[in-house]
Amino acid sequence: MKFETAAGENPIDRQQVVGKGVDRIDGPLKTTGTATYAYEWHEPVANVAYGHVIGSAIAKGRITSIDLTLARRAPGVLTVVTADNAGPLGKGERNNATLLGGPDIEHYHQAVALVVAESFEQARAAAELVRITYERVPGSFDLAAAKDTAKNPGKITGGEADTAVGDFASAFADAPLQLDAIYTTPDQSHAMMEPHASIAAWEGNRLTLWTSNQMIEWGKQDLAKTLNIPAENVRLISPYIGGGFGGKLFLRADALLTALAARAIGRPVKTALPRALMINNTTHRAATIQRIRIGADRDGKIVAIGHENWSGDLNGDSPESGVRYSRPLYAGANRMSATRLASIDLPEANAMRAPSDMPGSMTVEVAMDEMAEKLGMDPVEFRIINDTQVLPEQPERSYSQRQLNECLIQGAQRFGWNRRAATPATRREGVWLIGLGVAGGFRDSPVTTSAARVRLDGNGMVTVETDMTDIGTGSYTIIAQTAAEMMGVPLEQVEVRLGDSSFPVSTGSGGQWGANSSTSGVYAACVKLRRSVAQKLGFDAQQAVFENGEVHQSGRRIALREAAADGDIVEEDTIEFGDLDDRYKLSTFASHFVEVAVHSATAEVRIRRMLAVCAAGRILNPKTARSQVIGAMTMGAGAALMEELAVDTRYGFFVNHDLATYEVPVHADIPHQEVVFLDETDPLSSPMKAKGVGELGICGVSAAVANAIYNATGVRVRDYPITLDKLL
Ligand code: MOS
Numbered sequence: 001m002k003f004e005t006a007a008g009e010n011p012i013d014r015q016q017v018v019g020k021g022v023d024r025i026d027g028p029l030k031t032t033g034t035a036t037y038a039y040e041w042h043e044p045v046a047n048v049a050y051g052h053v054i055g056s057a058i059a060k061g062r063i064t065s066i067d068l069t070l071a072r073r074a075p076g077v078l079t080v081v082t083a084d085n086a087g088p089l090g091k092g093e094r095n096n097a098t099l100l101g102g103p104d105i106e107h108y109h110q111a112v113a114l115v116v117a118e119s120f121e122q123a124r125a126a127a128e129l130v131r132i133t134y135e136r137v138p139g140s141f142d143l144a145a146a147k148d149t150a151k152n153p154g155k156i157t158g159g160e161a162d163t164a165v166g167d168f169a170s171a172f173a174d175a176p177l178q179l180d181a182i183y184t185t186p187d188q189s190h191a192m193m194e195p196h197a198s199i200a201a202w203e204g205n206r207l208t209l210w211t212s213n214q215m216i217e218w219g220k221q222d223l224a225k226t227l228n229i230p231a232e233n234v235r236l237i238s239p240y241i242g243g244g245f246g247g248k249l250f251l252r253a254d255a256l257l258t259a260l261a262a263r264a265i266g267r268p269v270k271t272a273l274p275r276a277l278m279i280n281n282t283t284h285r286a287a288t289i290q291r292i293r294i295g296a297d298r299d300g301k302i303v304a305i306g307h308e309n310w311s312g313d314l315n316g317d318s319p320e321s322g323v324r325y326s327r328p329l330y331a332g333a334n335r336m337s338a339t340r341l342a343s344i345d346l347p348e349a350n351a352m353r354a355p356s357d358m359p360g361s362m363t364v365e366v367a368m369d370e371m372a373e374k375l376g377m378d379p380v381e382f383r384i385i386n387d388t389q390v391l392p393e394q395p396e397r398s399y400s401q402r403q404l405n406e407c408l409i410q411g412a413q414r415f416g417w418n419r420r421a422a423t424p425a426t427r428r429e430g431v432w433l434i435g436l437g438v439a440g441g442f443r444d445s446p447v448t449t450s451a452a453r454v455r456l457d458g459n460g461m462v463t464v465e466t467d468m469t470d471i472g473t474g475s476y477t478i479i480a481q482t483a484a485e486m487m488g489v490p491l492e493q494v495e496v497r498l499g500d501s502s503f504p505v506s507t508g509s510g511g512q513w514g515a516n517s518s519t520s521g522v523y524a525a526c527v528k529l530r531r532s533v534a535q536k537l538g539f540d541a542q543q544a545v546f547e548n549g550e551v552h553q554s555g556r557r558i559a560l561r562e563a564a565a566d567g568d569i570v571e572e573d574t575i576e577f578g579d580l581d582d583r584y585k586l587s588t589f590a591s592h593f594v595e596v597a598v599h600s601a602t603a604e605v606r607i608r609r610m611l612a613v614c615a616a617g618r619i620l621n622p623k624t625a626r627s628q629v630i631g632a633m634t635m636g637a638g639a640a641l642m643e644e645l646a647v648d649t650r651y652g653f654f655v656n657h658d659l660a661t662y663e664v665p666v667h668a669d670i671p672h673q674e675v676v677f678l679d680e681t682d683p684l685s686s687p688m689k690a691k692g693v694g695e696l697g698i699c700g701v702s703a704a705v706a707n708a709i710y711n712a713t714g715v716r717v718r719d720y721p722i723t724l725d726k727l728l
Helices: 027-031 069-073 120-127 143-149 168-174 216-227 253-265 275-281 323-329 357-375 379-385 404-415 475-487 514-537 560-564 622-641 701-713
Strands: 049-055 061-067 077-082 111-117 131-136 163-165 177-185 197-203 206-211 234-237 269-272 288-296 302-313 334-343 394-399 432-444 450-456 462-465 494-497 545-547 550-553 556-559 569-575 587-599 605-615 673-677
Touching: 049 120, 049 253, 049 275, 061 111, 069 077, 077 120, 077 253, 111 120, 111 253, 143 288, 143 302, 143 334, 168 288, 168 302, 168 334, 177 357, 197 253, 206 216, 206 253, 216 234, 216 253, 253 269, 288 357, 302 323, 302 357, 323 334, 323 357, 323 432, 357 379, 357 432, 357 622, 357 701, 379 404, 379 432, 404 432, 404 587, 404 605, 404 673, 432 605, 432 701, 450 475, 450 514, 450 560, 462 475, 462 514, 475 494, 475 514, 514 550, 514 560, 514 569, 550 560, 556 560, 587 701, 605 622, 605 701, 622 673, 622 701
Parallel strands: 049 269, 206 234, 302 334, 462 494, 605 673
Antiparallel strands: 049 111, 061 131, 077 111, 163 334, 177 288, 197 206, 197 269, 288 302, 432 587, 450 462, 450 569, 545 550, 550 556, 587 605
16 A cells, blocks of 8 residues: 555544553563563474673784684583684675674674583583684774764765755854853663574574564565575564664674574574673664754844764764754754764664664753753743744755644643743752753654555454564554454454564564554555455445444444455555655654752752653554653663763773663652653554654653753753763
8 A cells, every 4th residue: 555645534543442542462471471582482492502602802803713622522512603614604784793703803792603502501601611812903992082083974864964054154153142062972772671682493494583673674684695595594583572772673693693503503592692792792872972053143043053963883884963853853044064973993883762863862952951041041932932844954845743842832831840940059958959951852753664464264353464573662552453443343353463574574663663654554454454354245345334343334234254254364465655754754742841859969860750742643552652751761861860881992892781880770760750642643644643752752851851950950061971970
């Protein structure tokens, strides 16, 4: 089905099931520990051997020798896979560093060997006996030091690396009020609960891989490419995923090495990355340095906005650039943006929840707060008067919907924004300084092609199959709701099967495109199934109503299951969106409000209240959507206050490679969160009229925390995370 517009009604608009805050249908499996994660497939994979990954001990250079003699003689050892014996390997399109390093080493903890043994303990013990000697060469590990060598990457996601509109230099120079500030955001880790893990089993030249992956088709294609085998010989299975946040968008070392080992020993192998390898072996969000200049007139209108962003990546691969956030968001006739990328020999930087927009929101929304203060204007008001309904860099292009101002207005009312003291450090409760902060929030909501198969059987059960994944987001539930609504059956009459490459290719989970695109694919398949059912039962496909397990038209009523009485009806379709994204900008908007208390002696920061107001199209399930947003708010609080990969700039690795030292928020850090969704449907976004919320929820949160801390203390910290040493 080709989507043009959903103006007018369709069965989803009835919202008997869609739009209801039903519980996650996979919830009981998760809470009882019976959902099967990648490492936990026991019955289908008998006689499994265990792999243990060895990561490089240097960041850059080469292996001069590997001595496997002792390891091979160790009890239970079956094989040791290295680049020397793995045979010729290709490279996946989406991998930067090679997944099996050697002799050349590109980054610290790059996998250099997989030791395989009868038991996990034997594999781990034997790994200690592998003798590797390295020749270390100097690398570049410090973004601040490498900043001046950074180059123009030409393009960034969504457009040119550099943009200019009007005359920024003169408009800024002539502006009566100016801000010129430099902000930094640190390297961050996804730190998801379930590590990367895989089980591989070969039958002849066909590989089945149980793994933990957000994008099944990407993983399948890239694994086939790396192994130099046809893609149709690879099957990926990933029905439950214990968190991804972008870290599982791409094929990783566990998958490749496990497949190689299983082929080598002719027996299934399973491997999980130990926590200590997760940080440096896989990907992370790159640190940024951002210079923001804003010029405004005395009425508070922005007349000039300039944003420069520096980041680094291994082999100069891809930038993390906050300019993607400032370009479309606030008005201003004269603008410039520039992105510069340094080659840095740290592990590969890549997508993490709202790539680029997250670090962009962390800085731009603080700059807006600083500018409002210079103007003596309320920061909510300052944002409202600088709203734009068209793209500031492409005024001929508008948003399909943009309700940023409504988010700000509603949020201010609900949060009691009028209780904020305009002068910082003036509100006290005993030893605590109290502050309120606000930020806007923005994230694109792209749509992509997505397919599904639906089956109706003689019991009236509807089964949906698509390779869509559920990374903890609620995909199972909203897909079931979509099929139930379309076929007019209760939720219990729908079974959803996900995360298997033998199912039709979906949009996958990433870039907050998953919910809207995957349910639209299910919608398309259900439109076909409705047509077949109507035909079979002698109804007009357009006129027939599907509800309560029945099909009816003009007083004639037949049970839905009758259509499949003499055999299942199976239909499959794909939703295609054409150039929708070029014609309208499909985006989501939010406001974030935060109240903090800062201890006047120790500078300890306690978040007291958080509110997010989101405009994100039709909310398919307010419960799962809220869970996405409160999770994102929690992650945003972590980014504001604690999350930071500490770089050893001498040896080139992230020092805090565990969950004890890479700090993330715990329950005690997050006392009260409220989420409000504006009543919005977007007929230009898809037949579902929905958008995404999983990445919107994080954009702006950290800045709202930072602005609240400033309001409490009068100390402006421009380098994240805002740890107490920076406030004293
Ligand atoms: Mo997202 S960082 O595209 O999983």
